[in-house]
Structure formats: C-alpha cells, structure tokens
Amino acid sequence: MKLTTQEQDMLDGKHGDAVREALAYQLEVGRFWDAERFVPISNAHMMGDIEVMGDAGLAFLERACAQQARCSVPITTNARCFDFAHAESMGQDMTEAVKERKIIRLMRDMNVVTTDTCINYQTVYQPHLGEHIAWGDTGTVIYANSVFGARTNFEGGPSALAAAMTGRTPEYGFHLARHRRGTISVRVDAKLEDVADWGAIGKIVGEKHQNYFAVPVFHGLQRAPVADELKHLGCALASYGSMAMFHMVGVTPEAPSLEAALGGQTPVDEMVITDADLEHVYRSYKRGDGSANLVVFSGPQLSLFEMKGLSEMFAGRKVHPGTQVYVTTAASVKASAAQLGYLAPLEAAGVTVLEGVCFYILQNLSQMRMANGWTNMISNSAKIVNIIGAHRFNTLLRRTADCVDIACTGDLGGGTYL
Amino acid sequence: MNNSVSACLDSLSVQRAYGPVVEGEALISEEGFSPRYDLDRWSGVITKPGHKLEGVSIRDRICFFPTAKGGIAAGWAFYDIKHKSIAPRAFIFGVTNPVMVQGAVFAGIAITEGWSKPPAEVVQNGDWVRVDPGRKVIEVLRRASPPEADDGPA
Numbered sequence: 074m075k076l077t078t079q080e081q082d083m084l085d086g087k088h089g090d091a092v093r094e095a096l097a098y099q100l101e102v103g104r105f106w107d108a109e110r111f112v113p114i115s116n117a118h119m120m121g122d123i124e125v126m127g128d129a130g131l132a133f134l135e136r137a138c139a140q141q142a143r144c145s146v147p148i149t150t151n152a153r154c155f156d157f158a159h160a161e162s163m164g165q166d167m168t169e170a171v172k173e174r175k176i177i178r179l180m181r182d183m184n185v186v187t188t189d190t191c192i193n194y195q196t197v198y199q200p201h202l203g204e205h206i207a208w209g210d211t212g213t214v215i216y217a218n219s220v221f222g223a224r225t226n227f228e229g230g231p232s233a234l235a236a237a238m239t240g241r242t243p244e245y246g247f248h249l250a251r252h253r254r255g256t257i258s259v260r261v262d263a264k265l266e267d268v269a270d271w272g273a274i275g276k277i278v279g280e281k282h283q284n285y286f287a288v289p290v291f292h293g294l295q296r297a298p299v300a301d302e303l304k305h306l307g308c309a310l311a312s313y314g315s316m317a318m319f320h321m322v323g324v325t326p327e328a329p330s331l332e333a334a335l336g337g338q339t340p341v342d343e344m345v346i347t348d349a350d351l352e353h354v355y356r357s358y359k360r361g362d363g364s365a366n367l368v369v370f371s372g373p374q375l376s377l378f379e380m381k382g383l384s385e386m387f388a389g390r391k392v393h394p395g396t397q398v399y400v401t402t403a404a405s406v407k408a409s410a411a412q413l414g415y416l417a418p419l420e421a422a423g424v425t426v427l428e429g430v431c432f433y434i435l436q437n438l439s440q441m442r443m444a445n446g447w448t449n450m451i452s453n454s455a456k457i458v459n460i461i462g463a464h465r466f467n468t469l470l471r472r473t474a475d476c477v478d479i480a481c482t483g484d485l486g487g488g489t490y491l
Numbered sequence: 492m493n494n495s496v497s498a499c500l501d502s503l504s505v506q507r508a509y510g511p512v513v514e515g516e517a518l519i520s521e522e523g524f525s526p527r528y529d530l531d532r533w534s535g536v537i538t539k540p541g542h543k544l545e546g547v548s549i550r551d552r553i554c555f556f557p558t559a560k561g562g563i564a565a566g567w568a569f570y571d572i573k574h575k576s577i578a579p580r581a582f583i584f585g586v587t588n589p590v591m592v593q594g595a596v597f598a599g600i601a602i603t604e605g606w607s608k609p610p611a612e613v614v615q616n617g618d619w620v621r622v623d624p625g626r627k628v629i630e631v632l633r634r635a636s637p638p639e640a641d642d643g644p645a
Binding site for chain 2: 098101102104105106107120121125126127128129130133151209210211226227228229230231232233245246283284285286312313315317433439459460462463464465467
C-alpha cells in the first residue's frame with residue numbers, strides 16, 4: 074500500500090505506540106484485500122462489549138489505554154450486553170457486569186462516545202453521499218452504504234477503533250465505486266405491510282446469495298418504504314447474506330434507474346418476490362415444542378416510531394402470564410418514549426423495555442434461556458431469528474401484530490400461520 | 492525434516508491469504524460460518540441447531556467454510572477464542588467478508604479466501620493439511636484413514 078508521509082510517521086511510531094499498532098494492523102487488513110491506499114474517514118462506529126470481547130478483549134483495551142490511545146475522529150458504540158438496571162433481575166452475571174462498566178470507562182478515556190445503539194443512523198449521525206466512514210455492526214453498514222450513499226465496509230470492533238485512532242481506513246470494498254454497482258435484480262411484487270415482510274425479503278435474497286460483494290437492486294415496489302422498513306430489509310440482507318449494500322430504484326441515492334444501479338452490468342441473477350414467497354417464509358418455521366413464552370422486539374433496536382406503534386398495539390392489553398416480552402432500544406429513544414407517553418402502556422402491559430442493549434448479545438443468554446424454560450423465540454425481526462441460533466433457540470418470524478397477539482395469549486396458534 | 496510428514500499428496504491454491512504457516516486436521520463444512528450465529532464461544536463447539544456441523548468442535552482444526560455469515564462479532568470473537576484456546580488454526584473460506592479477515596488478523600489466525608477448485612475434490616474431513624499463506628497454497632500431507640491393503644476387503 075502507498076503511504077502518505079503522515080501515515081509513514083504513524084507507522085514509525087511518531088504518533089505513539091497505540092497509533093503505530095493500529096496502523097500496522099490496518100495495513101495487514103488492507104494488504105489482504107489489495108488496497109492501494111488509505112482513505113480518510115469522518116466517523117466511526119464500533120462494537121465492544123464483554124460478551125463478544127471476553128477477558129482478552131478487555132485486556133487489550135486496558136493496554137491501549139495505558140499507551141494513551143485516543144480516537145481522533147468521532148466514534149460511537151454499538152448496542153452492548155448489559156442494561157445495568159435489569160441485569161440482576163434477568164439473571165446476568167454481575168462479575169461480568171463489573172467488567173462491562175470497566176469497558177465503558179476505558180472507551181470513554183479513549184474518546185469514544187458510548188451511545189450503545191445499533192441504530193446510530195436513526196438517532197446519532199447521518200453521513201452524506203460519498204462520505205467515507207468506518208462502521209459496524211452490519212445493519213449500520215448496509216444502511217449507510219445503501220440509504221445514505223456513504224462508503225464503508227463491515228468494520229469489526231478492533232478495526233473501527235483503529236480507524237478512529239488513525240483517522241483512516243484501507244480503501245477496498247465499498248469505498249470503491251466498482252464494488253457498489255448492483256449485481257442482482259430483484260423485482261418485488263408483494264404488498265409488504267409490516268417490517269417483518271421487509272425482513273423476509275432480506276432473508277429470501279440473502280440466503281440465496283451469501284456473498285459480501287453481492288449487491289441486490291430492488292425495483293417494482295408498490296410503494297416507497299419508510300426508514301424502519303429499510304432498516305429491517307438491510308439488517309436481514311446483512312444477516313442472511315453478509316451483504317453490505319443494496320439499491321432500491323427511485324429510493325436510494327445511487328439508483329435513479331435500474332440501469333444506473335446495475336452500472337451497465339448484467340445481473341448474475343434476476344429474482345421476483347411475490348406475496349406467496351413471503352407466506353412461504355412465515356410457514357417455514359417449526360413450532361418446536363409449541364411454547365410461546367418469549368416474544369422479542371429487538372435486533373435492530375426500535376426507533377421512536379416503532380416504539381409508538383408497539384405502544385398502541387399493547388395499550389389496554391396484558392402480556393400472558395408466564396410469557397415474557399422484551400423490547401430493546403437506544404437510551405435516547407427510551408427517554409423520548411417515556412416523555413411522549415409511549416413507554417407507560419408498554420410497561421403497564423408487562424413488556425420489559427431495555428435500553429442500550431440488543432437481545433441476542435445479552436450476557437448469559439444461554440443460561441437465561443435455560444433458567445426461564447425458553448425454547449421458542451418469536452420476533453418480528455428476520456435478523457434476530459437468524460442470528461440467535463448459537464444459543465439454541467428455536468425461532469419463529471412473525472408480523473408485528475401477530476407477535477403482540479402471541480405475547481398476550483401465550484399461544485403460538487394466535488398467529489396467522491400456525 | 493521428516494519427508495513422510497511434509498510430502499504433499501494434493502493441493503489447492505487460494506486467492507488471498509494472511510497469517511503464519513500452520514498444520515492441522517481438516518474440517519470441511521458445506522455451510523457458511525459466523526462465530527456469533529453458529530459457535531458456542533465458551534466451548535468451541537458449533538451449536539446452532541441444524542448447522543451442518545452441529546456438535547462439532549472447531550478447536551485446532553483447519554476449517555473450510557464456503558461462505559461467511561453476518562457479522563461484526565468476528566472482529567473481537569476470534570481474539571477471544573484464541574485466548575480461550577478454542578480457536579481453529581486456520582479459516583479457509585470460499586468467500587469471506589472483511590470482518591472475518593479483520594478478526595483473524597487481530598488474533599493472528601491464518602485466513603484465506605477463494606480456492607482453485609472445490610476443497611471436497613482435494614481434502615476430506617480428518618486429513619492432515621498445511622496452510623501456507625505466503626505461498627497461497629493448502630497442501631494435504633496425510634489422509635485421515637490409511638489406504639487399505641491391496642488384498643484387503645473391498
């Protein structure tokens with residue numbers, strides 16, 4: 074890779090050991106991908122919690138702090154694994170909670186803004202067309218590339234942190250125009266009435282094309298989606314297909330037409346998605362032991378509008394005895410929801426609203442599953458029903474209203490598809 | 492050097508590679524991989540219900556996966572499982588994503604992407620293989636089962 078004078082200085086240690094190590098690490102990653110140079114970034118977003126970092130990751134942060142590591146561009150944090158207000162009652166390990174607090178403190182010392190949200194693109198920062206950033210998790214990446222037209226690859230925790238310290242990232246993948254052209258044509262001939270429907274589309278396309286560099290182009294939609302629908306579509310594409318970008322003709326900024334989105338290329342596949350395909354997705358889930366004692370609205374965190382909608386659905390109803398319902402959102406959204414009166418109906422119904430976390434990354438989740446006798450997990454998020462598998466849940470994707478019905482009846486049969 | 496150990500029985504080349512030269516037992520998956528979706532990161536066993544390798548440990552293996560799933564978690568998770576001594580010795584991907592690479596580089600685990608022919612044509616579960624990222628080659632050094640004698644049962 075070609076290095077600027079400043080980058081060579083970093084590599085020579087003139088900016089300290091922490092920056093030297095960060096750039097050397099980025100250089101190895103860049104070489105793997107045949108990057109020719111670094112590109113400056115203006116914003117970073119990182120995952121970093123004790124559940125995924127472990128003691129080794131915590132020790133790394135401690136060492137980085139001891140080396141005076143400090144981020145030079147704005148960087149925020151993704152959802153973490155503890156909502157401290159609920160940790161003890163949920164049966165989480167309080168020894169690990171102490172470590173999580175330590176991680177938060179270390180990150181703040183490194184000039185990291187600990188927002189603890191996976192919907193930073195809805196709540197914190199909206200990059201502009203062509204802006205180079207270094208984001209993770211995957212849902213943030215695909216939203217940034219697709220909806221904003223910003224440029225980022227999937228950046229894991231250490232990678233995003235390194236980018237924020239050096240102020241740059243290797244130029245490969247979705248930083249380059251040639252990788253941003255559509256490769257798959259997807260005509261959507263379906264009604265799409267719920268965020269779960271948008272997630273189901275992401276599942277259908279993502280499962281068929283598990284390839285980071287696959288870029289679907291959606292067209293033919295009966296109406297333009299709203300932000301939460303794009304969020305669920307993107308999260309599902311990234312989850313099932315490991316995809317980092319999509320286009321939507323007439324909706325996303327690099328897709329004024331199908332031809333423009335494809336960039337003159339012939340698509341490697343031309344898919345058509347109909348209502349029948351969506352129904353097939355919903356019918357494909359096994360009912361396991363038939364239990365309906367866990368309903369989750371999470372992964373991604375809920376926006377304020379999703380909180381409002383869910384609040385209206387649960388208003389005046391009660392969660393079925395023995396069933397637990399969890400909602401996760403950003404602290405800022407929860408605070409606004411409380412102020413606006415959306416939180417009270419949820420809590421009155423028996424819904425637990427967690428802030429700053431995502432359900433699937435909760436520390437001790439496997440133990441919580443066993444302690445609570447959870448086997449099935451029902452959700453309106455196509456992403457979370459895919460991603461939570463290692464914890465041995467049987468998962469079912471259902472539309473939001475069906476999820477609410479299941480939560481309030483404790484009966485899987487309350488949904489439309491069983 | 493013991494030639495009977497280092498002699499190459501078959502090989503395949505890879506497109507991209509990082510990491511040290513390593514040897515180990517091959518584990519071939521028909522299904523993609525994510526440390527978050529599929530792996531119990533406290534035991535090193537693949538636990539996602541229905542995964543083609545459900546119940547199998549990746550510890551010290553040379554893992555062949557056709558695709559990467561997800562996921563940002565690998566950035567930290569590979570470093571974590573390496574320090575828990577439950578990491579594989581190498582990840583051999585057909586198609587990978589940046590986070591798998593970022594995670595492997597951070598943890599110092601060998602990783603490759605792209606293969607010259609389907610691994611199943613060259614290597615089988617349990618074969619002893621060597622991964623040489625510098626030469627971008629994967630070599631089969633020993634077969635899992637010794638060849639049967641000529642006069643043995645069919």
